[in-house]
Amino acid sequence: MKRFALAGNPNCGKTTLFNSLTGSTAYVGNWPGVTVDKKEGTYKKLEEPISIIDLPGIYSLSPYSPEEVISRNYILDEKPDCVINIVDGTNLERNLYLTTQLLEMDVPMILAINMADLIAKNNQSIDTNKLSKILDIPVVEISALKESNLEDLMKKAYETSKHPRKGKTILKGCKLDSLINKVNNEYLSEEISNPLFHAIKLIENDEIEIQLHKNILPLVTESKKDFNDEIFGSDFEAIIADERYKFLSKNIANIIVKNDGSNQDPNQLKTTLSDKIDKVLTNRIWGIPIFIAVLFVIFHLTFATNFLYLKNIFPLNEDGEIINVTLQGTPWEGLIVSADGVASPGVFLQTCLVGFTDWITDLTKTGLESIQGDQVWVSGLICDGILAGIFSVLSFLPQICLLFLFFAILEDTGYMARIAFILDRIFRRFGLSGRAFMPMIMGFGCSIPAMINTRTLADDNERTTTIRVIPFFACGAKLPVLTAVAGQIAIMCNINNPDLFTLACFLVGIVTALITVIIMKATVNRGAVPPFVMELPSYHLPQLKALGIHVWDKIKHFVKKAFTVILASNILIWFISHVNLSWNAFLPDEEISNSIAATIGKLLQPIFTPLGFGSNLAGEFGWIFVVATICGLIAKENVLSIFSALSAAIAGGTMDDYTTSQAMEMIVDATNITTYALFAFAIFNLLTIPCFAAVATAKAELPKNKFKGTILFWLVSSFFVGSMFYLIPTYWWTCFIYLAIIGSGIGGIIYYNKYQDKKNNTLKGTD
Ligand code: GDP
Ligand code: MG
Numbered sequence: 001m002k003r004f005a006l007a008g009n010p011n012c013g014k015t016t017l018f019n020s021l022t023g024s025t026a027y028v029g030n031w032p033g034v035t036v037d038k039k040e041g042t043y044k045k046l047e048e049p050i051s052i053i054d055l056p057g058i059y060s061l062s063p064y065s066p067e068e069v070i071s072r073n074y075i076l077d078e079k080p081d082c083v084i085n086i087v088d089g090t091n092l093e094r095n096l097y098l099t100t101q102l103l104e105m106d107v108p109m110i111l112a113i114n115m116a117d118l119i120a121k122n123n124q125s126i127d128t129n130k131l132s133k134i135l136d137i138p139v140v141e142i143s144a145l146k147e148s149n150l151e152d153l154m155k156k157a158y159e160t161s162k163h164p165r166k167g168k169t170i171l172k173g174c175k176l177d178s179l180i181n182k183v184n185n186e187y188l189s190e191e192i193s194n195p196l197f198h199a200i201k202l203i204e205n206d207e208i209e210i211q212l213h214k215n216i217l218p219l220v221t222e223s224k225k226d227f228n229d230e231i232f233g234s235d236f237e238a239i240i241a242d243e244r245y246k247f248l249s250k251n252i253a254n255i256i257v258k259n260d261g262s263n264q265d266p267n268q269l270k271t272t273l274s275d276k277i278d279k280v281l282t283n284r285i286w287g288i289p290i291f292i293a294v295l296f297v298i299f300h301l302t303f304a305t306n307f308l309y310l311k312n313i314f315p316l317n318e319d320g321e322i323i324n325v326t327l328q329g330t331p332w333e334g335l336i337v338s339a340d341g342v343a344s345p346g347v348f349l350q351t352c353l354v355g356f357t358d359w360i361t362d363l364t365k366t367g368l369e370s371i372q373g374d375q376v377w378v379s380g381l382i383c384d385g386i387l388a389g390i391f392s393v394l395s396f397l398p399q400i401c402l403l404f405l406f407f408a409i410l411e412d413t414g415y416m417a418r419i420a421f422i423l424d425r426i427f428r429r430f431g432l433s434g435r436a437f438m439p440m441i442m443g444f445g446c447s448i449p450a451m452i453n454t455r456t457l458a459d460d461n462e463r464t465t466t467i468r469v470i471p472f473f474a475c476g477a478k479l480p481v482l483t484a485v486a487g488q489i490a491i492m493c494n495i496n497n498p499d500l501f502t503l504a505c506f507l508v509g510i511v512t513a514l515i516t517v518i519i520m521k522a523t524v525n526r527g528a529v530p531p532f533v534m535e536l537p538s539y540h541l542p543q544l545k546a547l548g549i550h551v552w553d554k555i556k557h558f559v560k561k562a563f564t565v566i567l568a569s570n571i572l573i574w575f576i577s578h579v580n581l582s583w584n585a586f587l588p589d590e591e592i593s594n595s596i597a598a599t600i601g602k603l604l605q606p607i608f609t610p611l612g613f614g615s616n617l618a619g620e621f622g623w624i625f626v627v628a629t630i631c632g633l634i635a636k637e638n639v640l641s642i643f644s645a646l647s648a649a650i651a652g653g654t655m656d657d658y659t660t661s662q663a664m665e666m667i668v669d670a671t672n673i674t675t676y677a678l679f680a681f682a683i684f685n686l687l688t689i690p691c692f693a694a695v696a697t698a699k700a701e702l703p704k705n706k707f708k709g710t711i712l713f714w715l716v717s718s719f720f721v722g723s724m725f726y727l728i729p730t731y732w733w734t735c736f737i738y739l740a741i742i743g744s745g746i747g748g749i750i751y752y753n754k755y756q757d758k759k760n761n762t763l764k765g766t767d
Contacts, residue, residue: 001042001048001049001050001051002048002050002051002081002082002158002161003050003051003052003053003078003080003081004043004050004051004052004053004080004081004082004083004084004157004161005038005052005053005055005074005075005080005082005083005084006018006052006053006054006055006084006086007055007058007071007075007083007084007085007086007098007102008057008058008085008086008087008088008095008098008114009057009058009059009087009088009094009095009098009535010056010057010058010059010067010535011057011088011535011537012057012086012087012088012095012114012115013086013088013114013115013144013145014054014055014057014086015039015054016144016145016546017084017086017112017114017142017144017150018039018041018052018054019549020144020145020147020150021041021043021052021150021154022041022042022043022052023041024039024041025549025552025553026039026041026054038053038054038055038056038070038071038074039053039054040052040053040054041054043154045151045154046154046155046158050154050158053074053080055070055071055074056070056071058071058072058098059097059098060097060098060101061098061101061102061197061201062204062206062237063206063207063208066455069208072208075102075105075107076105076193076194076197079107080107081108081161082107082108082109082110082157082158082160082161083102083105083107083108083109083110084109084110084112084153084157085098085099085102085109085110085111085112086112086114086144087099087111087112087113087114088114088115089113089114089115089116089118089119089126089141090115090118090119090122090538092113092126092252092255092256093248093249093252093253096248096252097244097245097248099111099135100169100170100244100247100248101197101244103135103136103137103167103168103169103170104167104168104169104194104196104197104200105167105194105196105197106164106165106166106167106193106194106195106196106197107165107167108160108161108162108163108164108165109137109160109165110137110138110139110140110153110156110157110160111131111132111135111137111138111139111140112140112141112142112153113126113128113131113139113140113141113142114142114143114144115143115144115145116141116142116143116146116148116149117143117145117146117148119141123258123259123260124256124257124258124259125256125257125259126141126255126256126257127254127255127256127257128140128141130254130255131252131255134251134255135170136168137160137165138156138157138159138160140152140153140156145543166196167194167195167196167197168196169196169200170244170247171200171240171243171244171247174243174247175229175243176203176236176239176240176243179203179223179224179227180196180199180200180203182219182223183199183200183202183203183216183219183220183223184196184199186199186216186219187199187213187216190216192213198212198213200240202216202217202220203220203224203236203240204236204237204240205236205237206237224236273539274538274539277539278418278536281415281418282418282421282422284425287418287422288422288426291419291422292507294410294415295503295506295507296503298403298406298407299403299499299500299502299503299506300344300497300499301344301345301346301402301406302344302345302346302399302402302403302406302499303344303346303347303399303483303486303498303499303502304341304343304344304346304347304497304498304499305338305340305341305343305344305347305487305490305496305497305498305499306340306341306342306496306497307341307342307343307344307347308342309341309497310341310342311340311341311342311496312341334351335348335351335352336348340496341496344499345402346398346399346402346403347399349398349399349402350395350396350398350399352398353394353395353397353398354391354395354659357387357391357394357395360387360391361383361387361388361391364382364383364387365379365383368382368383376588377578377586380574380578380589380648381571381574381578384574384589384645384648384649385570385571385573385574385645386567386570386571386574388641388644388645388648388658389566389567389570389573389574389638389640389641389644389645390562390563390566390567390570390641391644392480392640392641392643392644392660392663393480393562393566393637393640393641394559394562395480395659395660396479396480396483397555397558397559399479399483400476400479400480400554400555400558401551401555403479404445404476404550404551404554404555405547405550405551407444407445407550408542408546408547408550408551409542409547411441411550412540412542412543412546412547412550413539413540413541413542414536414537414538414539414540415539416441417536417537418536419437419441420434420437420438420441421434421536423437424437428529433457433462433529435457435462436454436457436462436465436466436517438453439451439453439454439457439466439470440466440469440470440473440513441473443470443471443472443473443475444473444474444475445475445476445553445554446475446476446477446554446557447470447471447473447475447690447691447694447697448693448694448697450470450473451467451470451694451697451698451701452697452701454466454467454470454701455701459527460703461525461526461527462525462527463701463702463703464520464525464702464703464706464710465517465520465521465525466517467698467701467702467710468516468520468710468713468714469512469513469516469517471687471689471690471694471714472509472510472512472513472516472686472687472717473509473510473513474505474506474509474686475636475690476554476555476557476558477558477561477635477636477637477691478636478685478686479502480637480640480660481632481636481637481639481640481682481685481686482502482505482506482682482686483498483502484640484643484660484661484664485501485505485664485678485679485681485682486498486499486500486501486502486504486505486682487501487660487661487664488661488664488665488668488678489501489675489678489679491661491665492668492675492678493675501679505682505683505686508683508686508721508725509686509687512687512717512721516713516717519745519749522749522752522753523749523752524709526756561635561637562637565634565635565692566635566637566638566641569631569634569635569638569641570638570641570645573597573631573638573641573642573645574645576595576596576597576600577592577595577596577597577598577627577645577646577649578592578595579595579596580594580595580596580599581596581599589648589649590649592646592649592650593620593621593623597623597627598623598627600623600627600630601623601624601626601627601630602622602623604626604630605617605622605623605626607626608625608626608629608684610719610723610726610727611677611680611681611684611719611722611723611726612673612674612676612677612678612680612681612726612727612730613625613626613671613673613677613678613680613681614626617671617672617673617677618672619670619671619672621646621650621667621670621671622671624642624643624646624667624670624671625671625673625681627642628642628643629681629684629685629688632685632691633689633691633692634691634692635691635692635693636685636690636691639685640660643660643663643664643667644658644660644663646667647662647663647666647667650666650667650670651666674726674730676725676726676729676730677726677730679725679726680722680723680725680726681722683718683721683722683725684718684719684721684722685718686718687714687717687718687721687722688714688715688718688719688722689711689714689715689718690714695711698710720741724738
């Protein structure tokens with residue numbers, strides 16, 4: 001099969017084009033660095049099927065980032081039949097810099113100018129014929145998003161792929177011409193493919209090139225001797241880059257035609273509105289508060305049971321009546337307005353879904369009762385064990401969808417990239433690069449792709465640090481746990497805005513991540529901060545298709561997991577909570593505290609005493625939180641499954657099914673857990689070892705010898721932060737213990753760094 005490779009700058013629309021051409025649903029993100037690995041798909045609308053490869057986005061073909069190396073090696077080694085170089089037409093000059101380098105390779109090539117819709121909107125047009133003559137390759141204007149002109153592009157690419165092309169350089173005629181010719185001839189005589197590309201790279205002193213063709217280096221060094229540039233001296237990489245830019249600025253300006261005849265500088269046209277918005281959103285002082293406010297609005301829309309604080313404005317009575325409007329007896333009763341207040345869209349959708357799943361449980365129960373005879377445990381296993389567990393997890397699906405939809409909007413509009421930018425500016429001081437924040441933000445969806453995405457980080461230390469903190473960004477599976485606990489805390493505190501507590505958990509996760517990153521950078525993962533170049537993508541309205549892909553991408557795992565891992569673990573949980581150590585018979589619900597689960601829980605309980613849900617919990621059900629935490633190591637959703645599966649038992653053996661919040665309430669009553677301990681429980685589960693799948697991914701992605709340390713790191717940080725939230729408010733004097741630990745930690749780090757500096761200095765001295 002013929003292979004066409006898509007190459008271009010980050011964020012120029014490669015993945016959008018790839019998706020349009022192949023019908024796949026690869027991740028499109030409005031920020032650079034989303035595509036780490038190359039992806040393959042098939043285009044079927046030509047006379048033969050064509051394999052399309054989406055290469056990672058690059059600014060040049062120098063070996064400064066893993067993406068650049070992946071893309072460069074792919075074209076050189078795998079020799080695709082055609083390179084489709086896609087450029088952002090609203091940023092033509094800069095994007096063509098890469099084009100001038102790609103042209104030097106011996107590969108058929110076609111230029112696709114993307115974002116034709118925006119170019120037209122800017123009232124511009126691009127003289128493609130002229131550009132095609134200058135570059136000596138076909139040029140097609142397309143819109144990957146609106147899917148316009150794609151067939152034309154593919155037809156021309158197909159035509160192009162039939163004829164081999166020799167590399168050409170736009171450096172012809174510049175002062176380096178004779179040098180390039182000389183080296184090129186040397187490569188030609190050695191019959192190396194892509195001679196021109198290699199020759200220019202060697203003149204640039206490119207690391208990879210020097211490794212590959214050491215033998216030609218002396219010739220280059222010799223020829224360079226009598227060459228000295230006034231500005232750049234003998235920095236040949238800079239001289240060549242400068243020549244490329246000179247060429248582009250000379251030739252490109254008149255390619256872009258302003259349709260109304262005015263002669264505005266095309267570079268000035270890039271949306272000034274965008275700049276104005278950026279002045280506010282990326283403001284030094286206001287950037288972070290604005291981000292937190294945005295998060296608050298999102299959480300409020302998703303989780304608030306007292307939407308817009310309407311209850312505080314128009315007080316409701318016990319039956320959920322606003323002033324004189326009664327909703328009782330109408331279909332709306334409890335759905336929109338409850339005693340808590342008015343439901344937010346997220347809560348409303350959840351109530352609808354819960355109504356539906358309750359109906360299914362009831363049907364199943366009635367069905368089972370008529371056939372089960374005296375085998376009571378069958379209905380117990382199916383209704384309380386399996387259905388209750390799965391439904392309690394699924395009941396959060398509407399809220400998860402909504403939250404991801406909002407995140408997708410933030411990302412697709414370009415706002416998330418700004419957040420990475422703001423954070424980079426602040427934390428660069430602490431020795432971090434903003435590159436690491438991209439995978440971290442992805443962690444809000446699922447830790448697994450986020451950890452894989454750390455491959456964009458060149459530095460091993462930075463990768464380790466990032467992978468370790470990714471689980472602190474609450475993923476979709478942790479969300480139901482946090483929400484359920486937050487709901488209960490809100491009840492216990494008599495505040496009817498659980499969204500505040502959910503948001504608080506998220507923020508604790510983010511802050512812990514930032515602090516631990518700083519600590520690791522200062523201790524175990526020291527190293528220079530790699531440079532971080534990021535171009536802020538332009539703002540645009542969110543695209544329905546992209547949003548759909550994002551949300552589906554995230555919830556599909558969640559749904560799939562509910563019916564596989566969660567289903568299996570629910571059955572397991574039901575068994576270990578209905579069988580005792582001697583395995584002689586199924587225990588009735590009321591004897592659950594003799595079960596294997598309880599035995600294990602009680603055994604491990606003392607460990608969790610500093611977190612408030614250990615041995616200090618009196619009563620026969622005190623072990624429940626420990627068991628929930630342990631089952632959460634398989635999948636975090638299990639924490640909830642445990643609560644809902646065991647709530648029936650706790651209620652005294654009745655077979656009624658309970659909503660997640662009723663289950664939580666019963667468990668809190670049965671165990672007498674305090675508010676602070678409950679919060680500590682949520683935080684501990686958020687920060688501790690993530691689910692099985694994430695641990696396996698971490699093991700595969702971490703550099704050698706870092707895995708055990710990572711597990712230890714998760715345990716220590718979750719224990720430290722979790723216990724802090726329980727102990728300090730419960731026994732105020734414990735704050736001195738924490739202060740002492742933190743103080744000696746900081747002291748230790750300062751001392752250690754001084755010692756390291758000294759060591760480095762003495763080493764230098766002896767050199
Ligand atoms: P990649 O980094 O090169 O893979 O770029 P993506 O495919 O992820 O696209 C980056 C952003 O540009 C996304 O927000 C797209 O929706 C947007 N985009 C891509 N193609 C077009 C287009 O033709 N017109 C417009 N207006 N936006 C586009
Ligand atoms: Mg991409």
